[in-house]
Amino acid sequence: MADLFFGGIDVGSLSTEAVIINSEEQVLAEVVLITGVNGSEAAQKALNQALELAELAQSQIAALTSTGYGRASVPFATGKTTEISCHGVGAHHLFPSTGTVIDVGGQDSKVIQIDDRGHMLDFSMNDKCAAGTGRFLEVMADRLELELDELSNPAYITGPSTPISSTCTVFAESEVISLLAKDTPREQIVNGLQRSIVNRIWSMVVSIGIHGEVTITGGVAKNQGLIKVLEEKLGQKLNVPKNPQTVGALGAALIAKRHHSDSTST
Amino acid sequence: MYPFDAIVYLQRDDHYKRSDLEQRAQIDAMSINDTKDKVLKIPDRSDYLRDQRRSGQEIMGVLPALYPRELLWAFNILPAEIWDPPGEILLANVHLQASICPIVKRGLEFILKSPEIINSGYLFPHTCDSLQNLGTQVKDLIGVPVPVYTFYNPKGEFNKASKRYYSEILFNLQKTLEKSHGLLSQNQLKAACELGHKIDIRRQMLHAALMEDRFDLSNREYFQLIRAAEYMQGQDYLDLLNHVEINEQIGVAPRARLLVTGILPPGDDILNFLDESRVRIVSEDLLSGSRRIPIVEMDQPDDPMEYLVERFFLLPPCSTKAGGLDKRLQYLKKLIAKSRCHGVLFNTVKFCEPELFDQHFLIKSMKVMGLPVLNLETELQPGLSGQEKTRIEAFLEMLDEGVPV
Ligand SMILES: Nc1ncnc2c1ncn2[C@@H]1O[C@H](COP(=O)(O)OP(=O)(O)OP(=O)(O)O)[C@@H](O)[C@H]1O
Ligand code: SF4
Ligand SMILES: [Mg+2]
Numbered sequence: 001m002a003d004l005f006f007g008g009i010d011v012g013s014l015s016t017e018a019v020i021i022n023s024e025e026q027v028l029a030e031v032v033l034i035t036g037v038n039g040s041e042a043a044q045k046a047l048n049q050a051l052e053l054a055e056l057a058q059s060q061i062a063a064l065t066s067t068g069y070g071r072a073s074v075p076f077a078t079g080k081t082t083e084i085s086c087h088g089v090g091a092h093h094l095f096p097s098t099g100t101v102i103d104v105g106g107q108d109s110k111v112i113q114i115d116d117r118g119h120m121l122d123f124s125m126n127d128k129c130a131a132g133t134g135r136f137l138e139v140m141a142d143r144l145e146l147e148l149d150e151l152s153n154p155a156y157i158t159g160p161s162t163p164i165s166s167t168c169t170v171f172a173e174s175e176v177i178s179l180l181a182k183d184t185p186r187e188q189i190v191n192g193l194q195r196s197i198v199n200r201i202w203s204m205v206v207s208i209g210i211h212g213e214v215t216i217t218g219g220v221a222k223n224q225g226l227i228k229v230l231e232e233k234l235g236q237k238l239n240v241p242k243n244p245q246t247v248g249a250l251g252a253a254l255i256a257k258r259h260h261s262d263s264t265s266t
Numbered sequence: 267m268y269p270f271d272a273i274v275y276l277q278r279d280d281h282y283k284r285s286d287l288e289q290r291a292q293i294d295a296m297s298i299n300d301t302k303d304k305v306l307k308i309p310d311r312s313d314y315l316r317d318q319r320r321s322g323q324e325i326m327g328v329l330p331a332l333y334p335r336e337l338l339w340a341f342n343i344l345p346a347e348i349w350d351p352p353g354e355i356l357l358a359n360v361h362l363q364a365s366i367c368p369i370v371k372r373g374l375e376f377i378l379k380s381p382e383i384i385n386s387g388y389l390f391p392h393t394c395d396s397l398q399n400l401g402t403q404v405k406d407l408i409g410v411p412v413p414v415y416t417f418y419n420p421k422g423e424f425n426k427a428s429k430r431y432y433s434e435i436l437f438n439l440q441k442t443l444e445k446s447h448g449l450l451s452q453n454q455l456k457a458a459c460e461l462g463h464k465i466d467i468r469r470q471m472l473h474a475a476l477m478e479d480r481f482d483l484s485n486r487e488y489f490q491l492i493r494a495a496e497y498m499q500g501q502d503y504l505d506l507l508n509h510v511e512i513n514e515q516i517g518v519a520p521r522a523r524l525l526v527t528g529i530l531p532p533g534d535d536i537l538n539f540l541d542e543s544r545v546r547i548v549s550e551d552l553l554s555g556s557r558r559i560p561i562v563e564m565d566q567p568d569d570p571m572e573y574l575v576e577r578f579f580l581l582p583p584c585s586t587k588a589g590g591l592d593k594r595l596q597y598l599k600k601l602i603a604k605s606r607c608h609g610v611l612f613n614t615v616k617f618c619e620p621e622l623f624d625q626h627f628l629i630k631s632m633k634v635m636g637l638p639v640l641n642l643e644t645e646l647q648p649g650l651s652g653q654e655k656t657r658i659e660a661f662l663e664m665l666d667e668g669v670p671v
Contacts, residue, residue, distance in 0.1 A: 069652055084660035108653065119667045122633065125657055127643060 004062045005054070006260065008252025009047060010083060011039045011070030014106030014134065015219060017249040018046035020054045020061070025093065025254060029053035030246045039070030047076070063260035065252040069107070081255050083248045084110055084123050090251030091215040092118030095239040099212025102201060102230075102238075103248070104220035106134040111204040113211050124204040131167040132200030134220045139169055140193050143176050144186050151190055152223040161191035167200050190225070198229045205234075215239040217247035306483070306509055308490050311497050315346055315383050318499070326386040329373050329400070330529070331553045331586060332419050333391045334436055334574050339458040339500050341447045343386050347496035349530060349554060350646045351376040361403060367617040368646045369529065370396045377404055380411065387413035392421075393553075393586045394620050415442065421588045424579045433575050452570065459567035459574065461500045466577075468507040469495075469559045477549050477605040479517040481510060484541045489531040492555050520546035522665045525605055527551040527598065527628075528613035529621060532642065535650040536658070543662060549605035551598060552613075557584045561597075585620035594624060595631050602637065608665050609638040616645050638664055 003022050010017045012035060020029045029050040035042045043066065051058060058076070066074035067086040074080070083103070091101040092114055101112040109132050113122040126132050130139075141151045162184055166172040172193070179189050214234060220226060221244030231238055241247055319325060326338060328345040338345045351372050358374035377388065388410065390401030398416075405414040417439060420428040440450055469492075475481050476488065483491065491510065495503055521544040526532065531552055532540075540547065550556050560580035567573035581587075583594040602610070610632055614621060625641075632639050640661040642654065 069656070082656050082660040082663060084656065085663045108656075120660070120664045122638070123660060123664070125653065125660075127653075 004257075004260070005056055005060050006253045006257040007047065007050070007061045007064035008086070008249040008254070008256060009043045009064065009066045009074050009077065010068040010086065010246070010248035010252060011035060011043050011066065011074060012068045012083070012105055012248070013108070015245055016042040016046045016068070016070075017246045018043075018050040019246050019249040019253045020050050020056065021250070021253045021257065023257070025257065027250065028056075030243060030249070032243075032245050035070065040073040040075060043070070043074045044076070063256040065256040065259070067248055067252040079256060079259050081252060083108075084112055084125070085120055086248045086251030086255065087217050088112045088114040088120045088251065089118045089254050090247035090249075091217055091239075091241075093250065093254055094241050094247065095213060095215045097213045098215040098239065100205070100208065100210055100214045102205065102214065102216045103218040104132075104134060104201060104216070105218040106138075109133050109201055109204065109218075109220075111201070111208045113208050122208050124207045126200075126204065130169045131172075132197055132204075134218070136169050136172070136197055137193070137220065137223065137226075139173055140176060140190075143173055144180070144189065146186065146190070148223070151193075152225050153187075153190075154224040154228045156187040156190045157194060157225045157228045159191060160188050161195060162188045164189075164192040164196040167196060172196065194223075194225045194229050198226060198233055201230065202233055210234065210236075213239055215241070217241060217244045219245050221245075306487060306491065306506070308487075308494050308506065309498070309502075311494075315344075315497055318344055319383050319385070324386040325383055327377070327381075327384040327388045329388070329390050329393070329397055330369060331391065331393045332558065332578070332581065333389055333417055334439070334578075335500075336458040336462045336570070336574060337436065337440060337443075337455065338389075339461065340450055340455040341443050343443075343447075344497075344499060345389070346383065348373050348376055349496065352648070361408065365617050366396055367615050367619075368644075369615060369618075370400050372646065373397075374400060374404070377410060378408070384412060387415055389415045389417060392416070392418040394618070396619065413446070415439065419578075419587070423589060429575055429579065432578055433571065436571060436574055455570040456567060458500070459570040461504065462577075463564060463567055463573075465495075465500060465504050465507065466559050467563060468504065469556075470563060471512065472507065472510060473549070473556055473559070475512045476547075477601075479519075479546070479548070480513045480515075482513065482517065483510065484537075485545075485547050486534055486537040486541060488547070489537060489550075489555075492531070492550075492552075496554070520544050522546070522609065522662060523548040523605065523607045524609050524611050525549045525551065525598075525602055525607040526611045526613055529553045529615045529618055530613065530644075530646070531555065532611070532613050533644065533646070533648055533650075535648060536642070536654065539650055539655065539658065543658075545662060547611075548607055549601045551582070551601055553584060553586060557582050585624045588620070591624055591627055595628060598628065598632075599635075602632075602635075607637075608668075609640065609661065612639065612641040614641060614643045616643050638668065 006021050008019045016033045016035045018031045021027055031046045031049045033042055033046050063078045066077035066080045067083045071080040087101050087103040091098045103110045108126055110123055110125045112120055115121055130136050141148050164172050164175055166175055176189055216238045221240055227238055323344050325344045325346050328347050330349055335345050355371045355375050357378040358371045362371055392398045401416045420431050444450055524547050526547050560577055561582050583589050583597045629639050
């Protein structure tokens with residue numbers, strides 16, 4: 001019997017990912033693109049690139065689940081699931097002892113508690129504002145004229161830090177402007193910003209509680225300075241996936257596979 | 267005499283008296299069957315009030331939440347409750363600090379526009395400090411062209427002193443209204459109480475039917491029906507309630523059963539979304555809803571004043587009455603068990619101080635019971651944001667995994 005393939009597409013507010021797996025749940029291809037203004041175009045483009053990498057045709061994909069902010073705008077998806085469930089399933093697949101998942105994306109951050117099957121037991125999500133999300137760090141990086149990679153430098157975390165009292169992105173930006181005007185060293189401000197965003201994430205962690213191993217997903221997991229502060233605060237090491245941005249799409253592909261086998265077995 | 271000790275009702279095996287309610291449902295169904303048509307016509311709030319006003323009706327603007335509607339009816343005053351008037355908040359922001367709940371802001375915005383509909387004054391019950399302060403501001407600082415009345419409900423546990431106090435404030439309100447409306451006859455008050463009693467019984471019956479999946483209204487229609495009490499004449503409202511058919515048969519099992527608690531029901535867009543997702547709200551513990559109907563079926567009003575006092579102390583536990591958190595939890599547990607809900611939706615009004623005070627404890631206790639909880643914070647704005655949709659969908663996915671079949 002021919003092997004079956006499954007897809008997951010995560011249309012996030014900033015980035016769109018596609019993942020293709022086979023029936024052994026091995027990842028054959030993963031792609032990360034900027035979402036831009038048109039979510040459905042980004043989804044199609046990401047899928048095309050993933051298909052090319054996996055050397056497959058779209059018709060060979062038995063089932064595909066869409067997820068993320070733009071999950072409803074993926075016309076070729078056979079199902080849709082929220083990114084909250086998908087990050088849980090994806091994190092469980094990569095690190096089976098995970099009990100808590102922290103997903104920090106561009107616009108949203110979530111803390112998810114999962115059981116030993118990867119099923120969601122509880123979750124918490126930031127409210128409307130961008131405080132505690134990747135967007136906050138992007139705005140600050142712009143203001144500090146730093147690339148995101150530089151801002152993420154873990155070396156800054158060990159030095160002195162200037163506390164940033166506002167969690168609100170707009171107020172924090174004004175704070176940064178006045179600190180720069182007072183010639184406060186940039187690395188000191190960065191250290192303060194990383195700690196401020198971690199405090200924000202922390203309040204969500206506390207509302208859910210820490211259960212078992214903690215896995216961090218989403219683009220902000222690439223920020224090594226932030227990981228360091230968060231680990232300090234948690235008092236435990238975090239599981240950091242090799243490609244944290246594609247965990248949601250991976251979870252979506254795994255869910256597509258599950259739904260497909262459910263529907264064919266009944 | 268009623269079981270005034272608040273503990274007593276928690277130990278009863280039934281919330282309302284089921285056998286009585288069912289019997290009455292049958293009698294009611296027989297007597298109103300011929301007038302019943304399938305579509306429930308709920309009049310639009312503004313249209314209804316404008317029509318009332320045009321016909322010369324006196325209308326009083328009443329702020330949330332607990333007030334003696336029967337007393338106003340007896341004076342032939344129609345209470346028009348002001349919870350969440352739509353529109354932008356502009357004028358009110360000049361008078362209020364940013365961290366005031368949207369009900370107070372919207373209430374003040376409404377009042378500042380001096381709506382023509384309100385010709386009989388405003389009544390400010392003491393629901394929370396914010397509303398009490400608003401009452402003072404409107405009366406003493408802002409000034410409006412109609413009288414402003416305050417009504418300081420008792421707080422805390424029921425006891426002899428609080429009963430005496432409540433009798434006094436009822437009597438004072440009566441005396442105040444008599445100055446402008448003439449003496450109130452006992453018969454008028456009794457008739458108003460009898461009407462209120464009928465409405466209460468029908469409401470209890472509908473809530474019991476909701477918990478048992480015994481009618482066909484959508485979530486949205488159900489809450490439209492409940493909220494029509496905020497502006498309709500008692501008799502019109504009773505007629506409307508009587509039009510709702512209670513099915514003998516239990517309806518199709520929904521995807522998930524939810525209990526909603528908070529101040530107001532979720533907005534229409536959220537209710538529609540729940541309807542589309544085949545989710546049923548099977549019980550409500552809302553300040554604007556069931557927290558304003560007695561927990562047991564009361565006897566026919568004999569002495570109307572005594573009836574009103576007893577009724578007040580038979581209302582369910584509520585954060586705005588500060589009656590003990592544990593009692594509220596016990597009460598909610600009872601609703602949870604009776605409605606067999608799979609999860610609880612906290613529909614939280616932003617900055618609502620009384621509710622937020624209770625919330626952490628309640629959410630934690632429910633999670634300990636293994637009951638999934640979704641907390642949606644609302645500023646009473648219309649619409650359904652992407653984030654709200656994600657939260658609700660994720661919650662439903664969580665319930666899908668765990669809902670025992
Ligand atoms: N190389 C990097 N170093 C540091 N941070 C990065 C890097 N790349 C991305 N990020 C962070 O990741 C964020 C985007 O995360 P992600 O791609 O998970 O978002 P998204 O899924 O589109 O958003 P959401 O889930 O909120 O809809 C950016 O805002 C940025 O802060
Ligand atoms: S929502 Fe809360 S704070 Fe606002 S008026 Fe109602 S009880 Fe008071
Ligand atoms: Mg994302």
